[in-house]
Amino acid sequence: QKEVEQNSGPLSVPEGAIASLNCTYSDRGSQSFFWYRQYSGKSPELIMFIYSNGDKEDGRFTAQLNKASQYVSLLIRDSQPSDSATYLCAVNEGGGADGLTFGKGTHLIIQP
Amino acid sequence: EPEVTQTPSHQVTQMGQEVILRCVPISNHLYFYWYRQILGQKVEFLVSFYNNEISEKSEIFDDQFSVERPDGSNFTLKIRSTKLEDSAMYFCASSEVSGGNTGELFFGEGSRLTVL
Numbered sequence: 001q002k003e004v005e006q007n008s009g010p011l012s013v014p015e016g017a018i019a020s021l022n023c024t025y026s027d028r029g030s031q032s033f034f035w036y037r038q039y040s041g042k043s044p045e046l047i048m049f050i051y052s053n054g055d056k057e058d059g060r061f062t063a064q065l066n067k068a069s070q071y072v073s074l075l076i077r078d079s080q081p082s083d084s085a086t087y088l089c090a091v092n093e094g095g096g097a098d099g100l101t102f103g104k105g106t107h108l109i110i111q112p
Numbered sequence: 113e114p115e116v117t118q119t120p121s122h123q124v125t126q127m128g129q130e131v132i133l134r135c136v137p138i139s140n141h142l143y144f145y146w147y148r149q150i151l152g153q154k155v156e157f158l159v160s161f162y163n164n165e166i167s168e169k170s171e172i173f174d175d176q177f178s179v180e181r182p183d184g185s186n187f188t189l190k191i192r193s194t195k196l197e198d199s200a201m202y203f204c205a206s207s208e209v210s211g212g213n214t215g216e217l218f219f220g221e222g223s224r225l226t227v228l
Contacts, residue, residue: 043203043219044155088155099145099157099168100217 002027004103006089012109019076021106023089026070033065035074036088038105044088048074079110114138116220118204124226125194133189133223135204144187145205145217146179148172155203161187194227201225 003026013019021035032051036044050056050063050072062075072091076083086105092098117136125131137144146158159179160167166179176192187206191198201224205217 038155043221044217045219046216049216090155099147099160099170100155101157102155104154 002030002091002101004089004091004101006087006103006106008104009107010109011106012111013079015079015081015110015112017079019079019083019108019110021074021076021087021089021108023072023074023103024070025072025089025091025101027091027093027101028067028070029093030070030091032092033063033072034090034100035061035063035072036090036102038086038088040086044102047087076108081110081112084108084110114218116204116206116218118202118220118223120223121221122224122226124228127196127227128193131191131194131198131225133191133202133204133225135187135189135206135220136185137187137204137206138208138218139185141206141208141218143167143207143209144181145207146189147203147205147219148200149203149222150197150200158189158202191225194225196227199225199227 005024034049035047038044048063050065056063060077064073086107088105089103090100092100119134144161149155157170159169159173178190180188201222203222204220207217
């Protein structure tokens with residue numbers, strides 16, 4: 001059974017600081033890794049995806065992947081109150097129309 | 113900007129009744145998905161659909177569920193005999209290429225199903 005684990009939080013971070021979100025996954029066959037943001041009562045929206053070990057940067061966001069440790073993280077630099085949301089980690093084995101396995105999400109609160 | 117649209121936004125039904133949730137994916141997308149999220153729980157994959165057939169389905173997607181693309185635009189999820197535990201937000205999603213490869217799933221705003 002594929003499992004994706006996240007600390008549910010809430011994680012409280014001061015405005016302007018770096019928010020660090022972590023995720024572990026159980027399926028060593030996982031190929032693709034995603035971070036989605038979900039505001040309360042809304043649908044998930046994709047922030048970033050990563051396939052290769054290492055870091056991937058996009059604006060204020062950096063995704064980090066370590067397949068040996070089965071660990072994915074998301075760093076948010078210069079956190080803004082609008083970043084307050086639940087961040088969902090999702091993985092899948094890649095290829096075809098595979099469904100994503102989501103974690104339960106980490107609730108992030110950016111304090112002004 | 114193109115978007116995935118879902119109807120109804122909220123449906124209340126009695127246990128045992130049939131429900132059809134409708135989705136209009138983004139027009140040039142080829143892959144379609146249904147996910148659900150029980151209140152306070154994680155988003156769960158139900159089914160993926162490509163080339164007019166189911167590509168993958170989860171354990172949740174049992175015989176009471178079915179999907180259909182009755183015409184060139186709509187993608188529907190039918191729940192034949194609803195149970196209390198079917199109460200959830202149901203998200204439709206679509207992607208231009210395999211969602212598993214790019215992760216670029218575009219989600220609709222969801223249909224909240226309440227089973228009484």
